[in-house]
Amino acid sequence: MTEPECPENVVPAATDAVEAAAEVGSELGVDRRTFLRMGAGAAATLAVTACADDGVAGDGEDTGTDTGGDDEVGSTDETGTETGSSDDTTDSTETETTETTEESTETEGEETDTTGGEDPCLEGEIIDFDPEALDYEEQLFPLAVMAGEMRPESVMLAVYIDDAQPKTLRVWLPTDTPGQVELVKEMEVTPNADGYLKVTVDGLCPGTWYRYGYFTSDGQSFLGRSLLGEVRTAIAEDSLEPVVVAMSACNGSSFDWPALDRTAEEYYDVFCHLGDMAYNDGAFSTGEYRDRWKQYLSAQGFKDVYGLAGLYATWDDHEITDNSDFDRETNDPNELEKKSNALNAYFEVLPIEGGEGNFQLWRSFRWGLTAEFIVLDCRYERLPSQGEYMTQAQMDWLKQTLLDSPCHFKVILNSVPITNMPFIWDIAASDRWEGFPDSRSELLNFIDDEQIENIWFISGDFHVCFVSRIESMGANLAARTREIAVTGGNTNILGSSLTLSGHFDYGAGQPRGCVLTFDPSTDSVNCRFINPDGGDDYNEDLTQD
Structure with missing residues (x-):
């Protein structure tokens, strides 16, 4: 060599x-x-x-x-997850629970692990267990395994189980010994009658990579498994280490997404989806929305990227239907039923807290002192008749969250861009922040008045990739605030023309992988747009100035 x-x-x-x-x-x-x-x-x-x-x-x-005892170099499983080398002869039928595992509190289709006690970070138990030696039962677990709501001591896991019967969930750390793992959690989990399960696992350690899977058994030994996933808990509250984020949006209906395939080769701590994850146009009933989600989450691209890290997500219009076909202020009972069916399906299938009438999407997650991820609802709280881009309650919460955040970077998941787009784009201005000038000015004036630095908007919707300053001119802080937009599937012929405007550093109308590294030690964000054909289209260390 x-x-x-x-x-x-x-x-x-x-x-x-x-x-x-x-x-x-x-x-x-x-x-x-x-x-x-x-x-x-x-x-x-x-x-x-x-x-x-x-x-x-x-x-x-x-x-x-x-890697601090939570990873090793080895092979790749169906999710693209690296695992240690395995010994097929190792006994994989271990069903003993660890000393840290207790009974869980159950509701239909949603569970919360109640272990942990006073110590939020308990050790597991070394056991003989080789999950990869078990067959992947695709018919029983046809969709991506997913994790979300990552906090320093907990994560939410979500899965669809076709037979809607109880299964065993295991969460573990790999060891240096093939055929052995450090078992952290074991729980019997029961999906709801339609096969959907969300479970919150707590008692975890900050900034740690965990692996997880769901297993079938005959009561004596394990027989098969789901795809295997991995998730990192949010870093400790005093940590200032770099945080790596992959992102996508606007995947489209081809189910062939080379940009996601390329992204799955990268390292990232968090995956952010900025909306239009599933194109559900034409659906009405709960069953129809579920069928659309099954189509999308059975696609290999989503199986790959979601199995590699936890998800923070917001929605855009196609999670219900194309925006031109839906009045957000409708009082039509059929349209309200359609909206309710769509939003219930969204919360049902994704690892996001809420659902069953609780459709508040906005929330935030701190990763140490490095970054706070602020998830907005920029679609379904709009009141166009009143000129409100979001409810005043959400706006007040957003401003207070920005003001209170101790984090170096404030990362706003913003499904529709806030950037002042070039004139040719103004034909669709009513569908973004610019179409609601009072709401936009309220937020930008607040940023200037309070001098809140290092706010970074990330967005989708326009079927383009770009890097911008959100105003075409001006030296004030809000004007210099950055936005990074991405498309993972759909295209826009106007994308490449964006760089003709001086406040765009990069523009493309083709899908790209996108990986951001938020590094407080350099006060910069490395932004890479990755060409699915190989190499980086764009790779720059960005600052707000």
Whole structure:
């Protein structure tokens, strides 16, 4: 093997060094995603080891791939999740619960793990268990496994189970020993009568990568499994480490999404979806909306990216229907029933707290002192007759959240862009922030008045990818605030023309993968738009100035 050229420093904040070091990892047989998730210390150790006199680590030599006890280098399962090498002869029928597992409180289709006690971060138990040795039962678990609502000590998991019968959920940490894991949680989980399950698992450790899966058994041993997923809890409240985010929107109805395929090769801590995840136009009944979601979440692209990290999501119009076919202020009982069916289906299938009449989507999640993710509802609280882009309650909450946030970056999940778009786009201005000038001015004036720095909007809807400052001119803080938009499937011929306007650094009308690294140590956000055909279309470290 040719000895790789070694970078002098390998740290997440130094993008060029990380990319160079990733090439070192490739030379050593470590795939890109696994290498990138090692973290600065492990990556540096691997690079240094590779640059030793003999060029590579010897047999049995420590290669520096420790990730704090929660990952190892190995093969890839159906979700694209890296796992340790497995021994097919290992007994995978272990059904003992760990000492940290107790009875759970159950409601139909939704459960909450009540373990943890006073200690929010309990150790698991090392057991013989090889989940990959079990067959994936696709007919029983046909959709993506998903995680969401990530907080430092808890996550929500969601799955569809076709036979609507109880299953065993296991959450574990990998170990360095093939065929063994550190079992953290085991629960019997029961979906609702229609097969949908959401369960909150708590007692977890901050900033830790956990793996999870659902298993069938005959009462004595495990027989099969779902896809296997992994999720990272939000980092500790005092942490200032970089946080990596992948994002997508506007996937369209082709079910073939090369941009998502490419994204699944990247490392990310969080996946953000900015709306139009499913195109449900024409659906009316609950059953029809469920069928559409099953189509989308059985697509390989979603199975891949959602199995690799937890999800924060907002909706746009197509989660119900195209905006031109729906009056948000309607009093028509049929339209209200359609809306209720659509929103119930959304909360039913995704790992988002709420549903059954509680459709408040706006919420926020802090990742240490690095970033606060602020999820908005920019669709279904609009009151066009009153010029309100969102209810005053949501606006007041948003402003207070921005004001109170201790985080370096405030990341607003904003389904429809807030940027002042070029004149040719104004034909559709009524469908975005610009069509509600009082609401837009209220927020931007608040940002200026309070001098709240490092607000970053991320958005979708327009079927374009872009990087902008939200105003075409002006030196005030709000004008210099950045927005990054993405499309993961649909296209727009006007996308490439955006750079003709001076406040757009990048514009494309074709789907791209998008990965953002929020790094408080450099006060910058690295933004990469990844061409599905290979390479980066755009890779820049951005600041607000």
